[in-house]
Amino acid sequence: MQKRAWLDNRIIIYGGVALISVLLSLYRSAARDLINGDGIVMIDVAKVFLTDGLGAAIDVYHWAFYGILIGVFHKLSGLGFEASANLLNALLMMVVCVVFVRVYEEIKSEDGRLLSLIH
Helix, strand or coil, X not given: CHHHHHHCCHHHHHHHHHHHHHHHHHHHXXXXXXXXXXXHHHHHHHHHHHHHCHHHHHHHCCCCHHHHHHHHHHHXXXXXXXXXXXXXXXXXXXXXXXHHHHHHHHHCCCCCCCCCCCC
């Protein structure tokens, strides 16, 4: 019974989901060696945004928001553009995973647990 108590602890579950998500994102970014075509466009948008502003960034790609976020992460972190994009992707994926668990928590039945390893 003691083993179940820590499984029902929300902090451990949410923290674990966030940590696993970040670790998987880091693994994915370290394991691949090529950036895809969409990624190149977003990097171009980020560079143009930092040098020429919002209007020029929108001229490069009409939906420039993600590229602008990459540029902001680059400016704030001092990392390269690709590393900034990977960091942004990892953070957003972590948020999606945690929100997914939160939605599940809201819709689960009364007797349901967040983590069901032990039946």
